Amino acid sequence: xxxxxxxxxxxxxxxxxxxxxxxxxxxxxxxxxxxxxxxxxxxxxxxxxxxxxxxxxxxxxxxxxxxxxxxxxxxxxxxxxxxxxxxxxxxxxxxxxxxxxxxxxxxxxxxxxxxxxxxxxxxxxxxxxxxxxxxxxxxxx
Amino acid sequence: xxxxxxxxxxxxxxxxxxxxxxxxxxxxxxxxxxxxxxxxxxxxxxxxxxxxxxxxxxxxxxxxxxxxxxxxxxxxxxxxxxxxxxxxxxxxxxxxxxxxxxxxxxxxxxxxxxxxxxxxxxxxxxxxxxxxxxxxxxxxx
Numbered sequence: 057x058x059x060x061x062x063x064x065x066x067x068x069x070x071x072x073x074x075x076x077x078x079x080x081x082x083x084x085x086x087x088x089x090x091x092x093x094x095x096x097x098x099x100x101x102x103x104x105x106x107x108x109x110x111x112x113x114x115x116x117x118x119x120x121x122x123x124x125x126x127x128x129x130x131x132x133x134x135x136x137x138x139x140x141x142x143x144x145x146x147x148x149x150x151x152x153x154x155x156x157x158x159x160x161x162x163x164x165x166x167x168x169x170x171x172x173x174x175x176x177x178x179x180x181x182x183x184x185x186x187x188x189x190x191x192x193x194x195x196x197x
Numbered sequence: 198x199x200x201x202x203x204x205x206x207x208x209x210x211x212x213x214x215x216x217x218x219x220x221x222x223x224x225x226x227x228x229x230x231x232x233x234x235x236x237x238x239x240x241x242x243x244x245x246x247x248x249x250x251x252x253x254x255x256x257x258x259x260x261x262x263x264x265x266x267x268x269x270x271x272x273x274x275x276x277x278x279x280x281x282x283x284x285x286x287x288x289x290x291x292x293x294x295x296x297x298x299x300x301x302x303x304x305x306x307x308x309x310x311x312x313x314x315x316x317x318x319x320x321x322x323x324x325x326x327x328x329x330x331x332x333x334x335x336x337x338x
Contacts, residue, residue: 079265089263099263100239121260122230122240123273124220130271132264154336162338168309168331177332185334190309191318192333193326195295197303 057145059152062103064095071105074112082135104152106136106145113137116149118156118165126163129153134167134176146179154183168192198286200293203244205236212246215253223276245293247277247286254278257290259297259306267304270294275308275317287320295324309333 062071072091079088094101100121106114116134120127131153136145157165167185169176181187203212213232220229235242241262247255257275261268272294277286298306308326310317322328 075265083266086266088265089267091265094263094265096263098239098241100241101262101264115265117264119262119264121242121262121271122235122237123242123258123260124216124229124232124235124256125224125227125274126230130262133266154338157338164338165336166333167335168329168333170331172330177334180334183336185336188309188333188335189313190311190333192307192309192329192331193318193321194308194329195306195324195326197295197298197305 057143057148058107059148060105060107061156062091062095062105064092067091067095071112075105075115078112078115078135078137079133081138082133102153102156104149104156106149108140113140114145114149116153118153120160120162127161129157129162129165131165131167146176147183150179150183198284198289199248200289201246201248202297203232203236203246205233208232208236212253216246216256219253219256219276219278220274222279223274243294243297245290245297247290249281254281255286255290257294259294261301261303268302270298270303270306272306272308287317288324291320291324 075091076088091103094103100119102118104116105112114136117132119130134146134149216232217229232244235244241260243259245257246253255277258273260271275287275290
């Protein structure tokens with residue numbers, strides 16, 4: 057099992073196909089944005105992959121931005137392949153993101169997850185994440 | 198009353214001082230990141246100001262980033278000066294951010310706000326924002 061931060065240089069068509077298939081396990085219907093677009097230099101997003109025998113079995117993304125309240129990271133699109141669950145891959149992906157966050161000097165990491173996603177919530181709280189007394193609101197444009 | 202998108206070219210020390218004082222009305226204790234840092238070209242954050250007679254009386258920030266799930270905007274640091282509340286400035290700031298979001302092609306705008314902030318929640322839902330069935334989790338680094 058290896059972990060790597062994807063870059064435009066290491067992005068291949070095979071990786072894109074594998075990540076797209078993996079993401080469908082999280083959300084089968086969403087229109088997906090391409091890794092090419094995500095890895096564009098103007099977009100401050102770190103794409104972390106977990107591979108087993110060169111197959112992508114886990115992904116996690118960290119977007120970073122500075123606002124008055126702080127230098128923040130937002131975690132999105134965390135998926136572990138169904139066949140690979142229970143091996144601690146989600147935890148290892150998150151620990152790697154936390155490690156990277158400390159390296160670049162983030163003040164805090166944020167994420168949101170559905171109230172019904174009990175295993176995900178258990179993972180995040182085990183890592184020290186705390187539920188904020190806030191609601192998340194969204195508007196489709 | 199005028200609205201303007203702040204840039205490094207229009208940022209002055211006076212604006213920084215006014216914004217810092219205004220932000221304290223939202224959170225008096227937070228260490229603040231500077232507008233200089235926020236307006237850096239690598240940071241994709243739009244800073245919207247509302248001015249009355251050249252005094253900054255309202256601010257709202259929109260950070261944008263692309264992940265697999267979409268091209269998203271996160272709204273932060275929305276503050277209207279105490280003396281200017283009830284004049285619809287918050288709504289105008291948000292409408293302007295929504296207009297800019299449409300212009301740049303965002304898929305959706307997200308924001309989070311404390312469950313106790315009833316006037317803010319009323320404003321956001323009046324604009325079409327919907328409460329997601331998700332919890333917001335954070336980890337200080």
